[in-house]
Amino acid sequence: MSPVLEVRNLGKSFGGVRAVDDVSFSVEAGKLLALIGPNGAGKTTCFNMLNGQLPSDRGEVIFDGKTITGLKPREVWRLGVGRTFQITATFASMSVRENVQMALISHAGETWTLFGRAKDRHVAEADALLSQVGMLDQAERACGVLAYGDLKRVELAVAIANKPKLLLMDEPTAGMAPRERIALMALTAEIARERGIAVLFTEHDMDVVFAHSDAILVLDRGKLIAKGRAEEVRNDPAVRAVYLGSGATSGGH
């Protein structure tokens, strides 16, 4: 199967700092790929180049068989690259269902007017999505009053409503309790598999990364120092050195 996303020799420098240095990887439909690395490794810079927010200095980004390097964020989004941010992007005064309806309306290219009959649009599809993320029973509640973990599930429904082929998730579980983190990523993995969405996510919680990624990329000072399945990456001496300090590289052997 050809990958949904293919990144070739991507590079970006800020002054003398090589924030992303000759990075190549790919993600297939239905798979979760984790992008990890210590602070300043280049994860955000990489994401910003993938969705068109930041121009790259070098390299190529191929999405769904087309080169998207140099496209604007809106154009990249229109092609089917969704992104969720660390801060939830739902509308607090609107209900859970309305937030999902709004995403469906926007995806369909329809206009959302305050006085239109927006409340009647895409209800069944919105409810199906809310059911899938376990939020149908709270459909009428305003997003502003939800518990944080519930809000994250609504955000996932909103992201899926845009029908992305690739979903970029920027620390999706930040601010959540450990058990909720695992549950949210399990749900994400289930939805990604079912709908054939490729997911690339950054994450600081290693339990989440090891439990719910099909493969892991490790960045350090802009360079990709390891890539592979959880068990390979976990035992990689270079990765252990970055995460645990140089003493740990020999500790496990």
Ligand SMILES: Nc1ncnc2c1ncn2[C@@H]1O[C@H](COP(=O)(O)OP(=O)(O)OP(=O)(O)O)[C@@H](O)[C@H]1O
């Ligand atoms: N706009 C910018 N101007 C100058 N330097 C930048 C800019 N953005 C990022 N950098 C530098 O590029 C490097 C990579 O930063 P980046 O934010 O991509 O790392 P990160 O892996 O996302 O880190 P964190 O986990 O802390 O979010 C760092 O050295 C950072 O200081």
